[in-house]
Amino acid sequence: MIQKADRLNEVKEYYFSKKLREVAALKNEGRPIINIAIGSPDLAPPLNVIEAVNNAMQIPNVHQYQSYQGIPELREGIGKFYKDYYQVDLNPNNEILPLMGSKEGIMHISMAFLNKGDQVLIPNPGYPTYASVTKLVQAEPILYNLKEATNWLPNLEEIENQDLSKVKMMWINYPHMPTGAEATKEHFKKLIDFAKKYNILIVNDNPYSFILNDSPTSLLAVEGAKEVAVELNSLSKSFNMAGWRVGMVVGNSKILKTILQVKSNMDSGMFLGIQKGAVEALNLTKDWFEKQNKIYKKRQALVWKIFDALDCSYNKNIGGLFVWAKLPKGESAEQFTDTLLYEKDVFITPGTVFGSNGEGYIRASLCVSEEVFKEVLERVTTVKSKL
Ligand SMILES: Cc1ncc(COP(=O)(O)O)c(C=O)c1O
Numbered sequence: 400m401i402q403k404a405d406r407l408n409e410v411k412e413y414y415f416s417k418k419l420r421e422v423a424a425l426k427n428e429g430r431p432i433i434n435i436a437i438g439s440p441d442l443a444p445p446l447n448v449i450e451a452v453n454n455a456m457q458i459p460n461v462h463q464y465q466s467y468q469g470i471p472e473l474r475e476g477i478g479k480f481y482k483d484y485y486q487v488d489l490n491p492n493n494e495i496l497p498l499m500g501s502k503e504g505i506m507h508i509s510m511a512f513l514n515k516g517d518q519v520l521i522p523n524p525g526y527p528t529y530a531s532v533t534k535l536v537q538a539e540p541i542l543y544n545l546k547e548a549t550n551w552l553p554n555l556e557e558i559e560n561q562d563l564s565k566v567k568m569m570w571i572n573y574p575h576m577p578t579g580a581e582a583t584k585e586h587f588k589k590l591i592d593f594a595k596k597y598n599i600l601i602v603n604d605n606p607y608s609f610i611l612n613d614s615p616t617s618l619l620a621v622e623g624a625k626e627v628a629v630e631l632n633s634l635s636k637s638f639n640m641a642g643w644r645v646g647m648v649v650g651n652s653k654i655l656k657t658i659l660q661v662k663s664n665m666d667s668g669m670f671l672g673i674q675k676g677a678v679e680a681l682n683l684t685k686d687w688f689e690k691q692n693k694i695y696k697k698r699q700a701l702v703w704k705i706f707d708a709l710d711c712s713y714n715k716n717i718g719g720l721f722v723w724a725k726l727p728k729g730e731s732a733e734q735f736t737d738t739l740l741y742e743k744d745v746f747i748t749p750g751t752v753f754g755s756n757g758e759g760y761i762r763a764s765l766c767v768s769e770e771v772f773k774e775v776l777e778r779v780t781t782v783k784s785k786l
Pocket of ligand 1: 438500632634
């Protein structure tokens, strides 16, 4: 048997990749599983976005390789989007790099900046990809605590009490997944000061700005942020385009040039039709988000009812594509979600997927219809006594 690479020794298969096989097996047995675990928007992008892709099929060079940096129209669209919604000025020539989803950016940035043995500050709880990619490039994840008591914001004092001499990068993600917590400009300012003090590259992963959130905020809106920070963003959740794979990294031109050094060796440009569709999406006005959020608001209210039925507590002032809830005291997240899966045919995410600080919590996504949530409510209400 050919030996796998050492870099895989500490990287497990992605939780959902494994768990979805288990869910598929249950479905094959005829079980009516409802999946409210995953944040893959079920709603469609607007019609004009889809039309733009269809129309692109008539463009003579549509089937050819495209620019490694995306078409100028897309970079300009991203620039206008950042100006309109985040009040951030970006130069479309060198401060914007379109990506095929923000997830690939996590790998590109890590490959561009991390050497073996470098340390990376990673939120606990947080998106699991930050730690696994760090391990894949043979750097070392240093988890920092996010706690409910401090609104899931980094405790910089606690972080500064550690030896930071090997830390080269820090991942932050606000609005935060899985908790939905938000950071203000003041919080971002403190993080930028911290990054400057310790010469750390700070990356804000920002794909959830527009879901049940009235005040989209960018790390780059802080003065001087571009010296030490870049930001990832994505059309996946904002425009229901998760499967299209369109994201971006924006900020410091020198940092972006270094990322392009990796990226240009990995892909050969994004399909033109997708880029044209993305341009249309980025041009949508605020009422697009208002329309989406009306739907999400109704779903969120149903999830709250589901969590009430399960005796879980949650914060009604928090938005986002998920509802993060605290389990009754002493409950284990994985046991609780497995009981729901095997006894109620409802698949929901245990908080431990996002790190040890997720123990005692569960996460539901808002990506199914009201009818489906009503069915979940019925199932959990009738079986509550068993859980
Ligand atoms: C925090 C966070 N970052 C990045 C991503 C990846 O998004 P994209 O579809 O842009 O690759 C996700 C997807 O679920 C996410 O939750």
